[in-house]
Amino acid sequence: MFDTLVSYLNRYDTILIFRHVMPDGDALGSQFGLKAFIAEYFPQKKVYALGSRPKQKSSFPMSDIFEGDCSDALAIVCDTANRERIDDERYALCKEILKIDHHPIVDNFGHENLVAVKASATCEILAAMFMQAKVKLNADAASYLFCGLIADTQQFSIPSVTSLTFECAAYLSQCFIDIQACNEKMFSSTYEEYHYESLLRNKVQVIDGRLAYVIASKTDYESCHVPFIQAKDKVHVMAKVTDFEMYCLFTENEEGTYQGSLRSKKVQLNDIAARYNGGGHALASGVKHLTFDQVHELLKELNDRLENNN
Numbered sequence: 482m483f484d485t486l487v488s489y490l491n492r493y494d495t496i497l498i499f500r501h502v503m504p505d506g507d508a509l510g511s512q513f514g515l516k517a518f519i520a521e522y523f524p525q526k527k528v529y530a531l532g533s534r535p536k537q538k539s540s541f542p543m544s545d546i547f548e549g550d551c552s553d554a555l556a557i558v559c560d561t562a563n564r565e566r567i568d569d570e571r572y573a574l575c576k577e578i579l580k581i582d583h584h585p586i587v588d589n590f591g592h593e594n595l596v597a598v599k600a601s602a603t604c605e606i607l608a609a610m611f612m613q614a615k616v617k618l619n620a621d622a623a624s625y626l627f628c629g630l631i632a633d634t635q636q637f638s639i640p641s642v643t644s645l646t647f648e649c650a651a652y653l654s655q656c657f658i659d660i661q662a663c664n665e666k667m668f669s670s671t672y673e674e675y676h677y678e679s680l681l682r683n684k685v686q687v688i689d690g691r692l693a694y695v696i697a698s699k700t701d702y703e704s705c706h707v708p709f710i711q712a713k714d715k716v717h718v719m720a721k722v723t724d725f726e727m728y729c730l731f732t733e734n735e736e737g738t739y740q741g742s743l744r745s746k747k748v749q750l751n752d753i754a755a756r757y758n759g760g761g762h763a764l765a766s767g768v769k770h771l772t773f774d775q776v777h778e779l780l781k782e783l784n785d786r787l788e789n790n791n
């Protein structure tokens with residue numbers, strides 16, 4: 482994989498790195514980790530990390546502005562399963578596309594697709610590649626990859642974590658990263674978010690003692706001064722509860738429909754999510770543009786799935 486990456490990098494002067502819309506820690510970590518690697522080892526190349534530039538503060542750098550010609554550039558798309566989810570349509574104008582991802586394969590949009598569906602994170606794919614090639618990463622590159630790794634694995638606590646995940650973590654921790662700072666960056670809340678998380682916990686509903694969910698309205702997060710992009714990422718408030726076999730957060734968006742995050746401890750749910758404008762990993766999926774009624778239909782399907790697996 483490393484040789485493939487390097488052979489692509491060697492052939493281009495301009496490299497545009499893309500990620501998915503509404504980026505999470507793994508999307509940003511893989512994008513900026515790869516950018517930092519290229520900047521150090523290919524200093525003559527022009528490398529840009531593209532994607533929307535959110536107003537609120539992020540733990541990662543702001544995206545770059547690129548207004549040049551894409552036709553001679555290489556596009557590298559990180560952590561994105563299908564082309565509709567790529568943030569910035571200019572990927573399609575680039576001369577070649579390299580996809581690096583760990584989601585189930587639904588769209589091989591790259592000229593080359595470096596996909597490892599068993600990897601816990603796209604950051605794990607990159608870290609493993611650099612580790613096996615004995616690359617010495619600088620602390621910035623290693624920190625971004627470590628942040629993405631702990632984000633997608635929920636601090637090494639979910640079934641996608643393997644011995645390779647820990648080997649990658651060990652490798653990255655040898656690159657002079659600040660492990661405490663990485664964890665604080667990825668898992669700390671502001672006081673306003675903390676307040677919102679408390680509000681969500683108070684709204685949790687439970688079906689048959691095992692399927693927990695919250696339907697959050699615009700008023701809920703606006704009253705706590707939490708923007709939608711952060712509000713929709715709070716499904717973890719229902720994590721680590723013994724009784725909850727699945728848990729879901731549905732957050733109302735600007736247009737009045739709901740975006741959902743679905744989590745399961747053991748029972749697969751991404752095939753159900755796929756029928757509700759969504760998809761993702763077997764035990765962690767997203768859905769979007771659902772009406773209130775569709776949210777309840779989906780919950781019923783999830784509960785039936787649990788029923789049939791007990």
Ligand SMILES: [Mn+2]
Nearest residue numbers: 507560603633
């Ligand atoms: Mn990911």
